[in-house]
Amino acid sequence: MDLFLILNPGTLLITVKCCSDQPKVRCKMTMQSILITCSPFSPVEHNSQLGNSSRTTRILCWIMTGPKNLESRTKHIRETWAKRCNKVLYMSSVETDFPTVKLNVSEGRENLYWKTIRAFQYIHQHHLDEADWFVKADDDTFMVIENLRYTLSSLDPEKPFYLGRRFTPFIRQGYMSGGAGYVLSKEALRRFVKGFDSGNCTHFSTLEDMALGKCMETMKVEPADSRDVKGRQTFHPYPPDHYLVRQPPRPRPWYLLYDHYAPVEGPGCCSDFVISFHYIYGVQLYVLEYLTYHLRPYGYKYRFNPDERIILKTTTEST
Amino acid sequence: MLSEGGYFMKGMAMGGIFCLLLSLLGSFRPGVESDTDSHHHHHHVQASGRDELRRFSDTEMQKLRNQVQVSCIIMVQPKILAYWATALDTWSKHCDKAVFYTSESTKALEAHDLNEKDDWTRLRKALKHAYDNAGELRWFFVAQPTTFAIIENLKYLVLAKDPNEPFYLGNAMKSGELEFVSYDSGIVLSYEALKRLVRVFQDEDKCPERGHALWKLSEDKQLATCLKYTGVFAENGEDSHGKGLFNSKSVERLMADSMQANPNDVVAGCCSDVAVTFNGMSPNQMQVMMFGVYRLRPYGHDFHDLLEFKAPEGSDND
Numbered sequence: 001m002d003l004f005l006i007l008n009p010g011t012l013l014i015t016v017k018c019c020s021d022q023p024k025v026r027c028k029m030t031m032q033s034i035l036i037t038c039s040p041f042s043p044v045e046h047n048s049q050l051g052n053s054s055r056t057t058r059i060l061c062w063i064m065t066g067p068k069n070l071e072s073r074t075k076h077i078r079e080t081w082a083k084r085c086n087k088v089l090y091m092s093s094v095e096t097d098f099p100t101v102k103l104n105v106s107e108g109r110e111n112l113y114w115k116t117i118r119a120f121q122y123i124h125q126h127h128l129d130e131a132d133w134f135v136k137a138d139d140d141t142f143m144v145i146e147n148l149r150y151t152l153s154s155l156d157p158e159k160p161f162y163l164g165r166r167f168t169p170f171i172r173q174g175y176m177s178g179g180a181g182y183v184l185s186k187e188a189l190r191r192f193v194k195g196f197d198s199g200n201c202t203h204f205s206t207l208e209d210m211a212l213g214k215c216m217e218t219m220k221v222e223p224a225d226s227r228d229v230k231g232r233q234t235f236h237p238y239p240p241d242h243y244l245v246r247q248p249p250r251p252r253p254w255y256l257l258y259d260h261y262a263p264v265e266g267p268g269c270c271s272d273f274v275i276s277f278h279y280i281y282g283v284q285l286y287v288l289e290y291l292t293y294h295l296r297p298y299g300y301k302y303r304f305n306p307d308e309r310i311i312l313k314t315t316t317e318s319t
Numbered sequence: 320m321l322s323e324g325g326y327f328m329k330g331m332a333m334g335g336i337f338c339l340l341l342s343l344l345g346s347f348r349p350g351v352e353s354d355t356d357s358h359h360h361h362h363h364v365q366a367s368g369r370d371e372l373r374r375f376s377d378t379e380m381q382k383l384r385n386q387v388q389v390s391c392i393i394m395v396q397p398k399i400l401a402y403w404a405t406a407l408d409t410w411s412k413h414c415d416k417a418v419f420y421t422s423e424s425t426k427a428l429e430a431h432d433l434n435e436k437d438d439w440t441r442l443r444k445a446l447k448h449a450y451d452n453a454g455e456l457r458w459f460f461v462a463q464p465t466t467f468a469i470i471e472n473l474k475y476l477v478l479a480k481d482p483n484e485p486f487y488l489g490n491a492m493k494s495g496e497l498e499f500v501s502y503d504s505g506i507v508l509s510y511e512a513l514k515r516l517v518r519v520f521q522d523e524d525k526c527p528e529r530g531h532a533l534w535k536l537s538e539d540k541q542l543a544t545c546l547k548y549t550g551v552f553a554e555n556g557e558d559s560h561g562k563g564l565f566n567s568k569s570v571e572r573l574m575a576d577s578m579q580a581n582p583n584d585v586v587a588g589c590c591s592d593v594a595v596t597f598n599g600m601s602p603n604q605m606q607v608m609m610f611g612v613y614r615l616r617p618y619g620h621d622f623h624d625l626l627e628f629k630a631p632e633g634s635d636n637d
Contacts, residue, residue: 076585079585080586144617145617146617146618146619146620147617147618149618150618150619240607240610240611241603241604241606241607244606244607244609244610244636245603245606245607246408246606246636266636267609267610267635267636268635270610272614272615272616273616273617273618274615282578283571283574283575283578284571286574286577286578286585286586286589287570287571287574288611289586290570290574290586290589290590291570291608291611291612291615292611292615292616292617293586293617293620294586294590294592295469295570295590295592295593295594295611295612296592296593296612296616296622297413297469297470297471297472297612297613297628298471298472298474298475298593298624298628299384299471299475299624299625299626299627299628300471300613300627300628300630301627301628301629301630302613302614302616302630303614303630303637304614
């Protein structure tokens with residue numbers, strides 16, 4: 001989104017125009033005394049191509065699930081946020097018409113890392129060219145794909161990056177919480193698979209997120225900072241009430257102990273453009289879907305508008 | 320002799336019991352509204368649709384937007400201090416004016432102490448006080464802090480309505496012949512409705528200050544009764560698609576109901592995009608609602624609403 005000042009010599013007239021280099025995005029210019037803002041003007045039916053750069057941000061989502069959760073959890077994900085991924089795969093131990101992909105791994109907590117390894121290998125083998133970023137989520141994770149796309153749009157998928165809620169312990173460069181969901185760039189995925197092919201990465205632990213973090217470190221994949229421009233978190237390993245409720249100043253509660261970046265309790269915890277919450281299933285999933293995509297205060301001017309720019313005006317003309 | 324006397328006594332006893340039953344049933348007036356009745360709305364007020372609003376010029380819209388100002392009348396009690404504190408920190412900040420009226424003073428929080436234990440009498444006093452101090456405000460929203468409200472959506476509902484006409488809006492329910500607005504999902508009164516109400520407060524026959532000793536009606540039904548005498552009737556507040564805006568249940572409850580009733584279209588079948596109130600949420604859930612309503616959104620979506628409401632000054636959770 002660009003704001004142009006066009007000086008017309010001889011008339012001392014300065015024209016202000018909002019323009020965009022995105023093909024489907026028109027600009028809307030609004031005026032409030034000396035504040036001129038350009039914002040994306042997109043139809044209510046989601047413009048999923050929106051981004052700050054002309055690079056594509058195709059996202060492939062894979063959901064870690066199993067036969068006993070399809071009806072109670074995964075079905076509702078399929079009805080809600082999964083539709084916003086460019087491609088979605090449901091990884092299980094059994095093939096079904098859901099549709100689920102059969103990984104040669106049994107169900108159970110102790111097999112989560114095996115499932116993760118096999119899932120990424122499967123994706124690398126069959127779907128590598130269909131996306132730029134590869135997201136893993138649990139069947140009790142709620143994700144806002146538009147916000148993930150926004151965060152990823154300034155990163156190069158050909159570089160080795162991975163994002164999520166960064167935890168500190170066990171791994172020197174830290175690792176990303178499994179429950180909050182994490183994203184690998186295309187290059188990161190290549191390196192993960194190569195790690196296992198070469199034996200540099202092994203199944204040394206059943207703790208999926210920590211073990212993956214170790215492989216990322218070994219293969220020199222960089223953990224990126226997923227927080228917004230105000231330092232607020234976007235990925236969350238617990239439901240919203242664990243973070244948003246105001247608290248008196250206190251030592252970190254147990255669920256914030258692993259955080260790499262100093263956590264904030266209360267309204268400053270979380271970005272407006274949240275990417276995920278965890279332990280969300282059943283009614284709660286639909287509640288979050290409603291709050292994110294439907295319920296709104298009519299006409300409300302949101303406080304946080306990261307695309308705004310301030311310029312002094314003399315005379316203006318809206319286009 | 321004895322047997323005849325026995326029959327007579329039995330007859331008398333049965334007759335007596337029968338008479339007693341008949342008189343009890345006759346005087347018994349259940350205040351229970353049947354669920355099927357409560358959703359059969361004769362009177363409803365809908366928010367203006369896009370086409371209707373587009374007919375206004377920009378200047379007219381600006382005028383409407385500046386004129387729609389809401390005075391919130393929040394009835395609190397120390398025994399629900401957590402809700403009181405939460406209302407203060409959350410939705411009440413979006414009222415143009417918010418006054419808290421309490422049943423008794425407490426050192427923890429400040430409010431107008433009406434020094435009145437009776438719920439109905441206290442509500443009357445609060446309404447009169449709000450009317451006397453209305454200033455420029457022309458719309459009044461009465462609620463308890465156990466209700467969560469989105470004031471911008473209330474403003475949207477009444478935007479093109481004339482406050483000099485009598486409006487009495489909310490979740491309209493029916494109890495026998497009486498249509499009333501349920502207290503637990505908030506009550507909206509226009510200036511004219513409140514004016515008439517305050518006037519009928521003077522009439523001890525039509526609108527007594529202390530409720531009847533034996534059959535005490537709840538405040539919302541008392542209110543409806545008094546307003547009815549002034550020619551003001553309860554109307555159901557709805558969006559432009561006819562969906563109710565004032566909810567006596569929480570988002571979670573409504574969504575659970577929708578999962579049962581509309582399993583293939585849970586969210587669309589649930590609640591309005593511009594809902595005004597929800598009830599039955601905990602103080603912590605209300606804090607989460609502030610985030611969910613005023614901040615959480617997908618990047619790039621624009622609803623192209625036809626007017627703008629600014630965020631309140633000095634607030635960090637919206």
